[in-house]
Amino acid sequence: MERVRKSCGFLHGIDVSSNGSRGGLCLAWLEHKRIQLKSFSRRHIDVIIDEEDEGHKWRGNLPENNIQERLDRGVATAEWLHLFPDFQLQHLPHTFSDHYPLLVNTKECRERTQKSFKFEAWWVLEDSFLNTVKDIWEHSEGDFLSKLDSMKEGLERWASQIRFSRKVKKLLSSKLVSLLEEERDEENIADLIDTKIQLNFEIEKD
Secondary structure, eight states: OHHHHHHTTOOEEEEEOOBTTBOOEEEEESSOOEEEEEEEOSSOEEEEEEETTTTEEEETTSGGGOOOOOOOOOOOOHHHHHHOTTOEEEEOOOSSSSSOOEEEEOSOHHHHTOOOOOOOGGGGGSTTHHHHHHHHHHTOOSSHHHHHHHHHHHHHHHHHHHHHHHHHHHHHHHHHHHHHHSOOOHHHHHHHHHHHHHHHHHHHHO
16 A cells, blocks of 8 residues: 555555455545544544644544545546546446446547437438438548448438428418418418418428
């Protein structure tokens, strides 16, 4: 434990050696403090800390301020956190030790939430499907995998446009039916003409 503590830059500390691969405790601090050791075991270190500058003492294991936390944690420098800002730290199951193995995943979080590509059967029923596939492939650059990525993005964008167009046409058709059921006046006729023009425009897009 002393070697680990010093390798982390803590010159001052109290170490409780491990029993093989089990246990091991360390209480470490950076600055020189007046530490009075009361007792220790394989599971605890009891000390009194004398804060000379502030003129008081405190003790960490009294019932009113006792804090129990998982001791299996990761330590990183500011430089490392800057390189891997989206890291994940995961506690893995253990079988032979009372400590949990730690798995650090440095991949970006957005890779975990990336939406998977799903080819939808209705696409092939669209008249523009084959021409869209051909156009995307011919204008894609890079190797085969890069072209596949471009195809995926292009088809998703094309399908999204079709879904949006259908939604607009459905709304315009519903509005047109309502207008036809209303009494005719100047405002009604103007809305009818405008709605029909918009609906024809959406239909011509197909």
